[in-house]
Amino acid sequence: MAKELKDLTKRADNYSQWYNELVVKADLAEQSAVRGCMVIKPYGYAIWEKMQRTLDDMFKQTGVQNAYFPLLIPKSYLCREAEHVEGFAKECAVVTHYRLKNDPNGTGVVVDPDARLEEELIIRPTSETIIWGTYKNWIHSYRDLPVLCNQWANVMRWEMRTRMFLRTAEFLWQEGHCAHATAEESEARTVQMINLYAEFAEKYMAMPVIKGVKSANERFAGALNTYTIEAMMQDGKALQSGTSHNLGQNFAKAFDVTFVNKENKPEYVWANSWGVSTRLMGALIMTHSDDNGLVLPPHLAPIQVVIVPIYKNDEQRAEIAKVVEPIVAEFKQRGISVKFDDADNRRPGFKFADYELKGVPVRLAIGARDIANGTVEIMRRDTLEKHEGKLEGIVDYVAALLEDIQKNIFEKALKRRESMTVKVDTYEEFKVAIEKGGFILAHWDGTPETEDRIKEETKATIRCIPLDAPDEEGVDMITGKPSHRRVIFARNY
Amino acid sequence: MAKELKDLTKRADNYSQWYNELVVKADLAEQSAVRGCMVIKPYGYAIWEKMQRTLDDMFKQTGVQNAYFPLLIPKSYLCREAEHVEGFAKECAVVTHYRLKNDPNGTGVVVDPDARLEEELIIRPTSETIIWGTYKNWIHSYRDLPVLCNQWANVMRWEMRTRMFLRTAEFLWQEGHCAHATAEESEARTVQMINLYAEFAEKYMAMPVIKGVKSANERFAGALNTYTIEAMMQDGKALQSGTSHNLGQNFAKAFDVTFVNKENKPEYVWANSWGVSTRLMGALIMTHSDDNGLVLPPHLAPIQVVIVPIYKNDEQRAEIAKVVEPIVAEFKQRGISVKFDDADNRRPGFKFADYELKGVPVRLAIGARDIANGTVEIMRRDTLEKHEGKLEGIVDYVAALLEDIQKNIFEKALKRRESMTVKVDTYEEFKVAIEKGGFILAHWDGTPETEDRIKEETKATIRCIPLDAPDEEGVDMITGKPSHRRVIFARNY
Numbered sequence: 011m012a013k014e015l016k017d018l019t020k021r022a023d024n025y026s027q028w029y030n031e032l033v034v035k036a037d038l039a040e041q042s043a044v045r046g047c048m049v050i051k052p053y054g055y056a057i058w059e060k061m062q063r064t065l066d067d068m069f070k071q072t073g074v075q076n077a078y079f080p081l082l083i084p085k086s087y088l089c090r091e092a093e094h095v096e097g098f099a100k101e102c103a104v105v106t107h108y109r110l111k112n113d114p115n116g117t118g119v120v121v122d123p124d125a126r127l128e129e130e131l132i133i134r135p136t137s138e139t140i141i142w143g144t145y146k147n148w149i150h151s152y153r154d155l156p157v158l159c160n161q162w163a164n165v166m167r168w169e170m171r172t173r174m175f176l177r178t179a180e181f182l183w184q185e186g187h188c189a190h191a192t193a194e195e196s197e198a199r200t201v202q203m204i205n206l207y208a209e210f211a212e213k214y215m216a217m218p219v220i221k222g223v224k225s226a227n228e229r230f231a232g233a234l235n236t237y238t239i240e241a242m243m244q245d246g247k248a249l250q251s252g253t254s255h256n257l258g259q260n261f262a263k264a265f266d267v268t269f270v271n272k273e274n275k276p277e278y279v280w281a282n283s284w285g286v287s288t289r290l291m292g293a294l295i296m297t298h299s300d301d302n303g304l305v306l307p308p309h310l311a312p313i314q315v316v317i318v319p320i321y322k323n324d325e326q327r328a329e330i331a332k333v334v335e336p337i338v339a340e341f342k343q344r345g346i347s348v349k350f351d352d353a354d355n356r357r358p359g360f361k362f363a364d365y366e367l368k369g370v371p372v373r374l375a376i377g378a379r380d381i382a383n384g385t386v387e388i389m390r391r392d393t394l395e396k397h398e399g400k401l402e403g404i405v406d407y408v409a410a411l412l413e414d415i416q417k418n419i420f421e422k423a424l425k426r427r428e429s430m431t432v433k434v435d436t437y438e439e440f441k442v443a444i445e446k447g448g449f450i451l452a453h454w455d456g457t458p459e460t461e462d463r464i465k466e467e468t469k470a471t472i473r474c475i476p477l478d479a480p481d482e483e484g485v486d487m488i489t490g491k492p493s494h495r496r497v498i499f500a501r502n503y
Numbered sequence: 504m505a506k507e508l509k510d511l512t513k514r515a516d517n518y519s520q521w522y523n524e525l526v527v528k529a530d531l532a533e534q535s536a537v538r539g540c541m542v543i544k545p546y547g548y549a550i551w552e553k554m555q556r557t558l559d560d561m562f563k564q565t566g567v568q569n570a571y572f573p574l575l576i577p578k579s580y581l582c583r584e585a586e587h588v589e590g591f592a593k594e595c596a597v598v599t600h601y602r603l604k605n606d607p608n609g610t611g612v613v614v615d616p617d618a619r620l621e622e623e624l625i626i627r628p629t630s631e632t633i634i635w636g637t638y639k640n641w642i643h644s645y646r647d648l649p650v651l652c653n654q655w656a657n658v659m660r661w662e663m664r665t666r667m668f669l670r671t672a673e674f675l676w677q678e679g680h681c682a683h684a685t686a687e688e689s690e691a692r693t694v695q696m697i698n699l700y701a702e703f704a705e706k707y708m709a710m711p712v713i714k715g716v717k718s719a720n721e722r723f724a725g726a727l728n729t730y731t732i733e734a735m736m737q738d739g740k741a742l743q744s745g746t747s748h749n750l751g752q753n754f755a756k757a758f759d760v761t762f763v764n765k766e767n768k769p770e771y772v773w774a775n776s777w778g779v780s781t782r783l784m785g786a787l788i789m790t791h792s793d794d795n796g797l798v799l800p801p802h803l804a805p806i807q808v809v810i811v812p813i814y815k816n817d818e819q820r821a822e823i824a825k826v827v828e829p830i831v832a833e834f835k836q837r838g839i840s841v842k843f844d845d846a847d848n849r850r851p852g853f854k855f856a857d858y859e860l861k862g863v864p865v866r867l868a869i870g871a872r873d874i875a876n877g878t879v880e881i882m883r884r885d886t887l888e889k890h891e892g893k894l895e896g897i898v899d900y901v902a903a904l905l906e907d908i909q910k911n912i913f914e915k916a917l918k919r920r921e922s923m924t925v926k927v928d929t930y931e932e933f934k935v936a937i938e939k940g941g942f943i944l945a946h947w948d949g950t951p952e953t954e955d956r957i958k959e960e961t962k963a964t965i966r967c968i969p970l971d972a973p974d975e976e977g978v979d980m981i982t983g984k985p986s987h988r989r990v991i992f993a994r995n996y
Contacts, residue, residue: 040637040640042572042573042633042637043577043580043633043637044575044576044577044624044633047573047575048573049570049571049572049573049637050570050571051570052568052569052570052652055568055569055570055571056568056569058571059569075545075548075549076545076548076549076552077542077543077544077545077548078542078543078548078675079535079542080535080536080537080540080541080542080673081540081574081626081657081659081673082537082540082596082673083537084536084537085603087536088612089611089612095603095612099602099603099604099605099612100602100603101601102601102602102603103575103600103624104598104599104600104601104602104603104614105596105597105598105599105626106597106598106599106600106614107597107599108594108595108597109592109593109594109597109661110578110588110592110593110595110597110625111592111593112592118579119578119581119582119588119592121597121599121623131537131596133598133626140535140537143536144533144535144542147533153848159545163657164574164656166574168601168602180573180575182571355646
């Protein structure tokens with residue numbers, strides 16, 4: 011590990027390479043034998059599990075229940091909603107056969123041509139179509155509404171360029187699919203979920219986000235409106251971290267899902283869907299980590315505190331263990347996840363470097379002299395600061411320190427974002443600013459054409475129209491047409 | 504619901520139809536638009552989540568970590584282990600293309616022939632091959648061992664005849680894949696996991712199981728040895744409920760996974776894999792439920808107690824709510840999941856029938872007179888017995904009652920199994936016994952040929968050679984060849 015750490019590319023030298031290396035070196039994930047699909051390793055998966063557990067509890071607090079819908083979608087289902095199929099057709103993994111057979115011309119097995127499916131099946135790129143095909147049977151009256159379902163699932167989009175966590179062919183996510191009796195209720199749920207995602211990002215991931223609405227170009231295929239949370243990575247690029255879509259009655263119409271309302275009249279059901287994915291792992295890594303490795307927010311770290319004993323012989327080792335064991339028990343009792351690493355086959359310096367690389371928020375080191383003096387060396391991962399503390403009351407101290415780290419890394423990320431956000435009024439300024447990275451607040455005339463031109467010329471897109479954007483009269487920096495508020499432009503992942 | 508309940512087929516009339524209807528009527532699952540794939544509805548999924556959470560905690564207690572491996576497996580990987588591909592090739596869903604395009608001859612979309620994969624990809628029927636292809640990169644030295652990974656995943660086996668939960672094309676499961684330095688350690692883990700499954704089945708599902716070893720005919724494709732837990736359903740048929748496979752060095756050899764042992768010599772790694780699936784939902788339903796609907800073990804019931812108020816007017820309703828709300832809070836504080844169903848649009852009798860159908864273990868009914876008298880009507884779902892109790896101390900009472908129900912339904916299932924297990928010494932007796940259903944303990948000569956003949960003539964298979972089968976000298980009931988212990992025959996799901 012010490013060696014691996016030394017080899018980690020520095021962010022300033024090549025941010026992209028730093029990220030790719032860190033994902034592998036910190037044991038989060040690796041490429042698999044299948045193009046664009048990754049293996050999520052136990053340490054990476056443990057972080058994802060913490061995210062899942064937290065989000066799942068938050069969803070359930072709002073009345074959402076989990077369910078499970080099929081992996082495969084009949085091709086005809088995908089085609090029911092015109093914009094939807096247009097958006098996903100080019101990246102679909104297609105199942106055409108259901109059997110292999112021994113190769114008649116040699117060894118091994120081949121696809122059995124006699125086992126061709128009558129209708130091809132698509133591995134879900136998202137589940138609106140299969141779910142609305144199902145909801146048709148569930149919803150008849152206003153009494154059946156709302157339906158508030160979520161599923162934790164794998165999905166597949168055959169992306170041409172992939173990067174671990176950020177853009178993979180297969181990824182893990184949750185997708186919520188709600189059905190409502192009124193447009194107002196569905197819109198309220200759409201907004202509620204983007205607020206929930208923002209709360210999760212800020213409280214647990216310690217990642218500041220901007221809540222906003224997508225422009226038509228960046229909207230979900232089949233939605234009336236897409237809400238998003240956008241985060242800024244350390245290199246100034248934006249990362250879309252969660253979306254919530256108001257689908258209007260599009261899918262209800264496509265799948266003929268109606269209900270009898272309170273006035274006893276048939277009406278199409280109102281829909282929304284919302285999701286976050288393992289992409290959040292990429293966001294987490296790129297928001298906080300440094301040239302020494304991962305920096306994990308204490309609220310999501312699989313190991314929050316590691317205790318490393320420093321000893322010269324078995325007697326000292328035993329002496330330290332005797333003092334540390336009740337402390338470990340106290341941490342566990344407080345719900346703080348702790349690891350006492352007394353493994354004998356790695357030197358302390360090696361362990362230190364390894365836990366730094368893995369982003370463990372607090373490291374305690376205890377030697378024989380500490381036992382005699384009632385002291386302990388405390389290192390916080392976010393600042394790498396070390397100081398001596400007292401063994402007495404160490405659990406309370408660390409509990410407070412973890413909260414302090416959580417707050418500190420959030421504020422650090424927020425300050426960075428603020429320092430890398432500029433207002434720009436002319437296209438010339440814009441072109442200079444975009445090369446520096448960061449968010450650019452600019453006026454836009456609201457047309458896809460202008461957005462397309464800016465994207466083509468600068469690789470920047472509109473990340474969102476912030477929900478809290480103040481009214482401000484201005485003119486589009488290119489067309490000079492009127493604009494009533496600034497939107498956020500950035501290059502993005 | 505009351506109507507739906509009335510329509511439920513009786514077990515005695517048609518056990519199989521009773522099961523199919525109950526799955527749908529109790530809102531557990533339904534058929535989807537995709538052949539052989541089901542939708543798991545929120546109530547069914549809530550039970551599965553409780554199973555998952557419990558098993559996951561038990562796995563982690565033994566040092567297992569979760570990870571995630573790709574959904575798709577290159578065809579060439581599947582072929583590396585000869586018996587394995589032989590076992591799974593005939594039921595594989597095959598991805599051949601990665602893009603759709605607009606139909607040049609009409610509307611809609613078609614598979615794009617230009618987007619054919621160079622190598623076909625198989626939707627995992629199980630993940631040994633992709634995982635051992637990955638482990639090759641993880642394992643170099645004895646210091647890297649053991650690797651103890653599990654994944655919660657969907658898998659697909661294109662079965663021709665499907666039944667919800669029992670046999671579906673797509674199903675959810677967990678699959679553990681361990682790598683060890685020695686044969687002994689791997690065998691110990693294989694046995695440890697079948698013991699863990701048995702403990703889960705008996706303690707949480709209240710389902711007695713017999714632990715045993717599979718005969719060669721019923722072994723996992725690629726395993727040296729398969730351990731199983733076998734349960735008996737109410738109709739006397741066996742249901743294989745969990746398996747743990749000692750894979751020897753088969754997959755290590757197929758994927759060339761070696762490690763340097765303590766003597767500095769290269770050696771192939773030793774493997775095991777183990778899994779349970781949503782099939783357990785079918786086992787749960789068929790073990791305990793009755794003609795009134797589901798009977799759920801308290802340890803897995805999503806709602807453990809339901810409280811139904813009986814009132815004539817809003818004043819009474821408010822009065823009852825005032826008394827019930829602190830009781831609800833107390834249940835929650837005790838970790839008992841409770842639902843206070845004061846919905847105004849369904850009559851109490853309707854609610855009673857619904858919660859019976861859904862298998863809620865304890866129902867409390869409270870009317871205005873109860874409030875005056877400090878009483879409550881208590882109904883236990885397992886026996887359908889009703890009696891009057893005191894409101895004071897009701898939470899303690901119900902907590903004990905839940906444990907009593909858990910114990911009672913286990914014992915009921917155990918007695919049924921015992922009463923439906925017979926020893927048989929001649930093939931004539933065997934043929935008579937098998938028509939009655941249940942487990943038959945008989946001598947077998949240990950050959951696949953004899954087992955095949957029995958299966959062909961009676962549809963019975965060897966469910967397992969029980970781990971605790973006492974030594975007993977005897978002769979095979981057909982061939983007369985010597986046998987040293989009895990094995991269990993049964994028809995099975």
